[in-house]
Amino acid sequence: MQLKFKSVEGSVIAPVGYRTAGVFCDIKRLGTGKGSDKGQKRDLCLLVSENPAAVAGLFTTNQICAAPVKVCVPRVAKGLAQAIVINSGNANACTGRQGMKDALLMTSAAEKVLGLPDGRALVASTGRIGVTLPMAQVLAGISAAAEGLGSGVAHAVHSAEAIMTSDTKPKTLAIEFKMGGKTVRVGGMCKGAGMIQPGMSPTGARPASIPVGLHATMLCFLTTDADVAAKPLQSALNQAVATSFNRITVDGDMSTNDTVLLMANSLSKAPSVRKTSGKEYETFLAALSYVCLELAKMIVRDGEGVHRVVTVKVEGARSFVEADAAARSVANSSLVKTSWHGGDPNWGRIIDAVGYSAATVVEDKVDIGYRAIGSRKTQWSLRRGQPTRTSFAELWKTVQADEFELIIRLNLGTGSALMYAADLTEEYVDFNKGAIADPSQAGSLGG
Amino acid sequence: MQLKFKSVEGSVIAPVGYRTAGVFCDIKRLGTGKGSDKGQKRDLCLLVSENPAAVAGLFTTNQICAAPVKVCVPRVAKGLAQAIVINSGNANACTGRQGMKDALLMTSAAEKVLGLPDGRALVASTGRIGVTLPMAQVLAGISAAAEGLGSGVAHAVHSAEAIMTSDTKPKTLAIEFKMGGKTVRVGGMCKGAGMIQPGMSPTGARPASIPVGLHATMLCFLTTDADVAAKPLQSALNQAVATSFNRITVDGDMSTNDTVLLMANSLSKAPSVRKTSGKEYETFLAALSYVCLELAKMIVRDGEGVHRVVTVKVEGARSFVEADAAARSVANSSLVKTSWHGGDPNWGRIIDAVGYSAATVVEDKVDIGYRAIGSRKTQWSLRRGQPTRTSFAELWKTVQADEFELIIRLNLGTGSALMYAADLTEEYVDFNKGAIADPSQAGSLGG
Numbered sequence: 059m060q061l062k063f064k065s066v067e068g069s070v071i072a073p074v075g076y077r078t079a080g081v082f083c084d085i086k087r088l089g090t091g092k093g094s095d096k097g098q099k100r101d102l103c104l105l106v107s108e109n110p111a112a113v114a115g116l117f118t119t120n121q122i123c124a125a126p127v128k129v130c131v132p133r134v135a136k137g138l139a140q141a142i143v144i145n146s147g148n149a150n151a152c153t154g155r156q157g158m159k160d161a162l163l164m165t166s167a168a169e170k171v172l173g174l175p176d177g178r179a180l181v182a183s184t185g186r187i188g189v190t191l192p193m194a195q196v197l198a199g200i201s202a203a204a205e206g207l208g209s210g211v212a213h214a215v216h217s218a219e220a221i222m223t224s225d226t227k228p229k230t231l232a233i234e235f236k237m238g239g240k241t242v243r244v245g246g247m248c249k250g251a252g253m254i255q256p257g258m259s260p261t262g263a264r265p266a267s268i269p270v271g272l273h274a275t276m277l278c279f280l281t282t283d284a285d286v287a288a289k290p291l292q293s294a295l296n297q298a299v300a301t302s303f304n305r306i307t308v309d310g311d312m313s314t315n316d317t318v319l320l321m322a323n324s325l326s327k328a329p330s331v332r333k334t335s336g337k338e339y340e341t342f343l344a345a346l347s348y349v350c351l352e353l354a355k356m357i358v359r360d361g362e363g364v365h366r367v368v369t370v371k372v373e374g375a376r377s378f379v380e381a382d383a384a385a386r387s388v389a390n391s392s393l394v395k396t397s398w399h400g401g402d403p404n405w406g407r408i409i410d411a412v413g414y415s416a417a418t419v420v421e422d423k424v425d426i427g428y429r430a431i432g433s434r435k436t437q438w439s440l441r442r443g444q445p446t447r448t449s450f451a452e453l454w455k456t457v458q459a460d461e462f463e464l465i466i467r468l469n470l471g472t473g474s475a476l477m478y479a480a481d482l483t484e485e486y487v488d489f490n491k492g493a494i495a496d497p498s499q500a501g502s503l504g505g
Numbered sequence: 506m507q508l509k510f511k512s513v514e515g516s517v518i519a520p521v522g523y524r525t526a527g528v529f530c531d532i533k534r535l536g537t538g539k540g541s542d543k544g545q546k547r548d549l550c551l552l553v554s555e556n557p558a559a560v561a562g563l564f565t566t567n568q569i570c571a572a573p574v575k576v577c578v579p580r581v582a583k584g585l586a587q588a589i590v591i592n593s594g595n596a597n598a599c600t601g602r603q604g605m606k607d608a609l610l611m612t613s614a615a616e617k618v619l620g621l622p623d624g625r626a627l628v629a630s631t632g633r634i635g636v637t638l639p640m641a642q643v644l645a646g647i648s649a650a651a652e653g654l655g656s657g658v659a660h661a662v663h664s665a666e667a668i669m670t671s672d673t674k675p676k677t678l679a680i681e682f683k684m685g686g687k688t689v690r691v692g693g694m695c696k697g698a699g700m701i702q703p704g705m706s707p708t709g710a711r712p713a714s715i716p717v718g719l720h721a722t723m724l725c726f727l728t729t730d731a732d733v734a735a736k737p738l739q740s741a742l743n744q745a746v747a748t749s750f751n752r753i754t755v756d757g758d759m760s761t762n763d764t765v766l767l768m769a770n771s772l773s774k775a776p777s778v779r780k781t782s783g784k785e786y787e788t789f790l791a792a793l794s795y796v797c798l799e800l801a802k803m804i805v806r807d808g809e810g811v812h813r814v815v816t817v818k819v820e821g822a823r824s825f826v827e828a829d830a831a832a833r834s835v836a837n838s839s840l841v842k843t844s845w846h847g848g849d850p851n852w853g854r855i856i857d858a859v860g861y862s863a864a865t866v867v868e869d870k871v872d873i874g875y876r877a878i879g880s881r882k883t884q885w886s887l888r889r890g891q892p893t894r895t896s897f898a899e900l901w902k903t904v905q906a907d908e909f910e911l912i913i914r915l916n917l918g919t920g921s922a923l924m925y926a927a928d929l930t931e932e933y934v935d936f937n938k939g940a941i942a943d944p945s946q947a948g949s950l951g952g
Contacts (some may be wrong), residue, residue: 119730122868130947132773152856152868154891188892189854253840253857309839312861392756392839392929393937398940406634407758409599410700413569421569421599444601445635482619482839483938484931490840491847491930 060245063233069218071209072232072245073283075108076324078213079206080220082475083199085192086147086185100220102146102199105279106172106207111321113139113180114326116258116299118316124151125161126181127317133180134319140178142319143168143200144221146249147185148192149275149288151314160191167197171204174332182317184249184275195476217247221277224251224489229356235345237284237338238329246350248278250357252490254308255390258299258316275313276303276357280349284342285324286331293334294343295320306478308361309486310390320346321483358478363485366398367478369463373419375473380417382475384466387415395482403428403453405439418470425467428456436465509681510659510795516665516768519679519692520710520730522555525660526653527667530646532639533594533632539635547667548593548850550645552726553654554618556730558768560586561628561739563746571598572608573628574764580624581766584735587625589766590647593696594632595639596722598761615645616720618651619942629764631670631696631722664694665853668724671698671936676716676803680790684731684785685776691796695710695725697804699937703836703938705746705763722760722793723750725802727796731789732771733778733851740781741790742767749797749829749891755836756933767793779947805925810932813845814925816910822920827864829922831913845928850875852886855913865917872914875903 066072075394085101115134117127133139143164150157161181168179206212218228233244253275276299286294299318324330331338358367370389375381388394391411397404405426412419422443438446439453456462513519532548562581580586590611597604614628621624630638654660665675679692698739700722733741746765771777778785805814817836822828835841838858844851853874860865869890874883886900887892903909 086907120860121866149853152853152887152892154869185685187857188887253854293507311838311840311857314857314860330881391758392933393758396779396934399934402939404939406596406599407700408636410567410758410761411567413761419568422601424569427805433747440599440635443599445599474768484934485841486839487846487929487934488933492844492849492851501572 063235066232066243067068067211068245069214069230069232069247070105070279070281071214071393073243073281075323076105076281077207077285078103078105078211078217079203079208081199081206083195085195085201086144089369090236092272100143100216101147101261102196102202102203103216103217103220103425104141104168104200104207106141107321107323108325109323110138110140110288111323112137112288112291113319114288115317115319116295118313119259120312122314122316124149124183124315125153125157126150126183127315128158129161129165130180130317133177135339137322139180140174141168141172142180142182143198144182144277144279146221146223148183148189149185149187149315150183151422152188153190156190160193164196164200167200171201180319182277182319184221184277184315185379191450210458221247221249223249225249225360227360229353229360230274231349231352233345233349233496235341237341238324240326240328241271242284242326243279243283244282244345246278246280246349246353248276248353248357250276250308250361252309252362253311253313254306254357254361255310255312256446258304258318259289275315278303278318280318280320283323283324284328284331285326286322286342288426290331290339291320291322294339294346297343298347298350301347302354306354306358307386308358308364308480313333326468355478358480361480362489363483364480365483366481367461368398369476370479371463371476372466372468373474374468374470376418377469377473378475381473384412384415384417384468385475385477388466389477389479392482397485398481401454401458403439403457409440417468419468420470423469425469427465428453429463430456430459431463432463438505466489509762510682510792512680513679513690514658514935515692515729516661516677516679516694517552517726518661520728522730522770523552523728524654524656525552525585525664526650526655527652527663528646528649530642530649532581532592532642532700537756547663548592548594549643549650550667550691551588551615551647551650551654552663552664553588554572554768555772556770557625558770559584559733559735559738560766560768561735561742562764562766563742565760566706566710567759567761569599571596571630571762572600572604573597573630574762575605576608576612577627577764578629586627586768587621588615588860589627589629590645590648591593591629591724593668593670595636596634596687596762597630597638597835599635600637600936601949603637605921607640608655610640611643611647611772614647618648621834628784629724629766631724631762636763637708661918666694668694670696671809672696672807674807676800676807678799679707680792680796682788684788687773687775689729689731689773689775690730691727691792693725693727693796693800695723695800696806696832697723697755699756699809700758700760701753701804701808702757702759705751705765712722714818722762723752725765725800727765727767729769729773730771730773731769731778733769733789737786738767738769739779740792741786744790745794745797748794749801752923753801753805754833754836754921755805755811755927805927808927809936810930811927812930813907813928815845817922817926818910819915820935821915823865823918825922829913831859831862831864831915832922832924834858835913836924839929842929850886854885855911859913864915867917870916872916874912875900877903877906877914878910878911893946
């Protein structure tokens with residue numbers, strides 16, 4: 059479905075009836091030992107709907123999952139929410155019973171200060187793993203954020219900043235479109251950077267149909283003033299995430315905290331969507347999918363140390379599962395990723411990574427080609443397993459761009475899958491080696 | 506079985522009845538465009554037994570496998586060989602029909618110059634993928650090597666040099682031990698550096714019991730003067746490789762060319778081994794396993810850009826397959842590997858990688874600890890999912906060493922597995938990005 063979407067300002071507060079605030083409450087310094095020399099970075103965000111909203115969510119399928127994820131899963135399943143409290147600097151993961159208490163306290167503190175019934179607030183965290191939250195600061199932050207709530211563009215910017223960890227810039231988008239003649243908006247903000255290869259499901263349980271081994275902390279918060287009931291809302295989010303956040307990888311590591319949450323408060327006066335089919339549902343799904351995909355690509359582009367983004371398209375596999383396996387194998391190969399960094403159209407490493415993947419591959423059937431963004435012409439470097447006469451200089455020029463597409467045709471069936479992937483750079487290694495001169499700084503960064 | 510092995514000089518020519526030569530025939534310059542400025546590096550090796558030898562071999566399970574692998578598999582299955590010809594600088598992979606012709610021509614040229622019957626020579630290649638061999642040079646090299654054959658220590662050194670690609674040093678070992686009162690020797694040489702996570706099987710077919718996704722070009726050539734029939738020889742090699750080369754990873758990429766070949770020429774006068782049990786078999790297996798493990802560790806230590814080697818031990822998994830999955834997930838996690846580079850005992854990233862692996866994991870059962878090489882004391886950083894009181898300074902000290910052990914106990918069963926793994930450094934990225942200033946240099950390095 060081709061739809062025209064108009065970009066609008068305000069990200070999560072672009073739809074009618076949402077307020078937000080992003081504040082500094084000193085979690086990062088206390089949580090990572092790294093905040094103090096970075097100035098007062100905002101680290102706590104509150105996002106609130108005027109009225110009770112239908113809610114949908116997807117969560118990491120990592121078996122080690124953070125306390126906020128455990129708190130959200132059953133709440134989202136009930137389909138109703140009105141507020142989300144988010145902190146950065148501390149993932150509240152691997153924090154045991156204290157972590158669960160703290161996550162629940164964050165929600166109850168938000169509910170109390172906002173005057174909401176019990177269970178109406180959700181929570182998400184990102185940052186250091188294995189350290190309990192500095193709750194005095196967090197609770198002060200929740201109060202400060204509640205006092206600062208507003209629906210100006212600056213509010214949205216502060217919130218997008220407050221959820222960042224190693225991100226270099228805030229990532230936001232909002233669009234406007236028509237449903238039944240009424241103006242509807244979808245807005246979102248997200249964060250990523252490292253530990254990015256989400257494989258999320260609505261319950262955090264691993265679906266049998268998704269290959270185990272999908273591997274971010276990525277957080278995404280979406281709002282809409284469309285009137286969509288919880289069930290079709292979850293269905294639309296499942297579909298939108300399947301073609302966006304679950305198709306990206308920065309470093310192949312799946313986080314303990316990956317979370318996407320979507321509130322729909324129905325204040326647009328557009329027709330109500332009560333089922334997972336029909337024109338209105340399809341319109342909403344297309345809009346949501348567009349926002350998710352654009353936000354997901356922002357995460358890859360702003361991944362830790364990323365210089366170059368590559369869309370890996372595998373076609374002609376025996377099944378989607380095999381196409382997915384081949385695409386992930388290529389997208390996560392250290393040798394392929396370093397060759398992308400060098401701007402080297404190295405098809406030898408690509409076919410090698412396809413060959414050791416779980417996908418069935420027959421050497422003399424494989425085509426490998428490159429396509430410039432916006433171009434319809436594929437430059438084939440390999441056809442039926444044999445190098446073509448395409449000049450290296452021509453391929454080289456295409457892979458020098460900041461973004462390009464890699465087309466891998468297995469020619470064995472109709473299964474296809476794509477991954478939005480990134481190169482592997484010295485900056486990634488340098489950032490993540492986290493060499494510690496002072497061993498008194500205990501613990502671990504993650505999330 | 507604890508045996509005393511005496512180290513001896515000469516690697517592959519230490520056992521009685523072997524001759525070898527390593528020569529320069531200019532494959533690297535023609536094959537990679539990189540040789541010319543590196544001086545005349547030896548690039549072709551011949552290894553010959555005085556008499557027909559029993560032979561065993563294991564080969565990459567990558568579905569994209571090089572021509573020399575395809576030539577060797579059926580020859581090794583027949584159990585008899587007398588010579589191996591090996592080139593570096595060009596992998597002869599993804600080279601189609603011409604590649605198969607060239608690989609066969611290498612064997613027939615070796616057979617002819619050595620006066621051997623058809624089918625008695627084996628072949629292995631490592632280097633650039635996707636470019637046909639410069640056969641005039643290769644054939645001249647085979648003739649030169651045949652003329653230069655000898656059994657001096659210098660011959661062995663030249664051969665170990667001739668099989669190197671990005672290796673910084675030759676990797677060789679030979680040991681002497683007793684079988685039935687007679688002195689027997691096992692010798693070997695190998696190469697590795699990048700594209701190192703072998704998953705080899707005797708036929709190159711993927712065994713169902715090994716998780717797909719095992720992922721080097723590693724080449725290893727072993728000789729012995731023991732009298733072992735082809736069947737027990739293959740059995741012993743399968744076992745030795747399962748606990749050595751198939752347990753290492755540098756970068757998680759499995760090559761198209763991984764090959765281990767073992768000749769047994771029975772010239773030691775030790776008792777004949779005809780079955781896969783009994784004291785003599787066990788003695789031989791122990792010796793072979795020792796040589797394979799020491800050589801495999803040399804490959805990890807000399808991996809591209811490697812600063813630090815970590816033995817990842819997973820215990821208490823529900824099965825070997827699950828233990829293996831968890832160990833490989835940790836051993837190949839970019840975030841874990843960069844933290845090792847930084848000397849950071851970052852258990853958060855480790856438990857994250859275990860959590861997204863195919864192994865079943867229960868957060869509050871997981872123990873994670875560190876052990877210095879040669880120490881019996883495990884420093885636990887996590888017990889039953891909770892951080893211990895072990896000081897960060899203590900853990901930090903252990904992980905500053907060039908090598909250490911990481912112990913992960915899942916406490917769910919009796920499955921265990923270990924991986925010899927490496928850190929991920931800026932040097933690895935810099936070496937492999939292969940940034941190309943002159944796009945007239947076509948093709949791709951691999952193998």
